[in-house]
Amino acid sequence: MNNKTFEGFLKQITYPSMEVLGIDVGGSGIKGALVNTLTAELLSERHRIDTPQPATPQALAATIYDLIQHFNWKGLVGVGFPAVVQHGMVHSAANIDDSWIGIPIDDMLSERSGCKVFAVNDADAAGLAEMHHGAGKGVDGLVMMITVGTGIGTALFNQGVLMPNTELGHLEFKKKTVERYSSDSVRKKAELNWKQWGKRFNESLKYYEKIFNPDLFIIGGGTSKKMEKFSEFVTVKTPMVPAQLLNNAGLIGAALFASFKDKKKRAQGTF
Numbered sequence: 001m002n003n004k005t006f007e008g009f010l011k012q013i014t015y016p017s018m019e020v021l022g023i024d025v026g027g028s029g030i031k032g033a034l035v036n037t038l039t040a041e042l043l044s045e046r047h048r049i050d051t052p053q054p055a056t057p058q059a060l061a062a063t064i065y066d067l068i069q070h071f072n073w074k075g076l077v078g079v080g081f082p083a084v085v086q087h088g089m090v091h092s093a094a095n096i097d098d099s100w101i102g103i104p105i106d107d108m109l110s111e112r113s114g115c116k117v118f119a120v121n122d123a124d125a126a127g128l129a130e131m132h133h134g135a136g137k138g139v140d141g142l143v144m145m146i147t148v149g150t151g152i153g154t155a156l157f158n159q160g161v162l163m164p165n166t167e168l169g170h171l172e173f174k175k176k177t178v179e180r181y182s183s184d185s186v187r188k189k190a191e192l193n194w195k196q197w198g199k200r201f202n203e204s205l206k207y208y209e210k211i212f213n214p215d216l217f218i219i220g221g222g223t224s225k226k227m228e229k230f231s232e233f234v235t236v237k238t239p240m241v242p243a244q245l246l247n248n249a250g251l252i253g254a255a256l257f258a259s260f261k262d263k264k265k266r267a268q269g270t271f
């Protein structure tokens, strides 16, 4: 057995769930793909379904279930969800229906699908993927992941350790919130050009920089594919890089989260 194979063998026995269905719930679309959690590779085509409007628990759960059915999947599922998710329970609802608050999302989706499902905040998911397999890998100090889409999501990592559910898109800023000032949906709705939006986003980054002094900003969400359009308007001292896993960071991170949770529960003997 050569070293490479031996390393693979060791990883296999320490990471039980290598193949996980990762799902990323966004304001406009829900995407899913099978993910190899050791390498972050997608093992299937990505499948996307429009987010139902209004995004009530019943409607969203049915869509997530359809996505699981599409893959004919019976294994572990990770769901990146655009809300505060603590211990399998939803605690906020900015860009989804308010009736989500108080819903035990893990139990609800697990019962409905017959799969083991673990949900995590979508920005935390994207950050986990980047810290393990992308732009944040091996970065020392404080890393701030910012996902820019319908909302603004944030994930903070110190020495690689996540501080979950930070929700810094809701910090008050310019008589609004950072999210209502500089999300991608604001850019589209207010018909801002890249220069106008880039300047707004720069102000938001400067605000975050002043408070947190991070070592690195990683930009995720749909905007990560368009950084060349606005990076010239960004003047923060902190280096800013696009998510290496681009728009797949959320679903890859959701799969990783589920594999970590599953491993922990197995070790605790909770399953």
Ligand code: BGC
Pocket (backbone or CB within 6 Å): 081, 082, 083, 084, 092, 093, 094, 095, 121, 122, 123, 124, 147, 149, 150, 151, 152, 153, 154, 167, 169, 179
């Ligand atoms: C939500 C966050 C989410 C972000 C990005 C915000 O409105 O409050 O939980 O991470 O949008 O989807």
